[in-house]
Amino acid sequence: DAKTTQPPSMDCAEGRAANLPCNHSTISGNEYVYWYRQIHSQGPQYIIHGLKNNETNEMASLIITEDRKSSTLILPHATLRDTAVYYCIVLYSGAGSYQLTFGKGTKLSVIP
């Protein structure tokens, strides 16, 4: 699986958009970009994933560059409840087993 690089921490004002970057310069053609987050004392929460097109769901948007070497997770209107560690993961997950490997992630602090 391709390695990812994320900033260790970011701050965001409540109500503003939070833009979390991720570099994955060694991504392979069939590998997807996944984003999960982990709020303190809770289980990891799936946010969004994509291959090469931009994706949007009720939680966030995912912007993947044309060369697929980096991506940005956008939380359009951050709230205090979005304070968490955000993990960018690049992998191809087949129909069988795959292991999610979380790196250090980005600790996002949403500030009132």
Added chain:
Amino acid sequence: NAGVTQTPKFQVLKTGQSMTLQCAQDMNHEYMSWYRQDPGMGLRLIHYSVGAGITDQGEVPNGYNVSRSTTEDFPLRLLSAAPSQTSVYFCASRRTGVNQPQHFGDGTRLSIL
């Protein structure tokens, strides 16, 4: 929506005791798995199941047993607890097929004295 439910949320055991961590999902997902999360270690896969009656080992299976008699339930058994098994345990499920995201429970925090 219940999603993935784990019980208990907290447990303290003595070395040598046995116990079962429960995991249930109501999304009709075929695939279920157990992870442990330790400080600085990230998530490590213990066991997984691709459907009822089918289980297999992950990265760190020693000391743990699993079974999958129904689609909904995937219990994790510690036969003889050891202090090295002190950890936070997460159960996850997903649909079969490629590139399906995993959905996690809120975890069981287990301390073994």
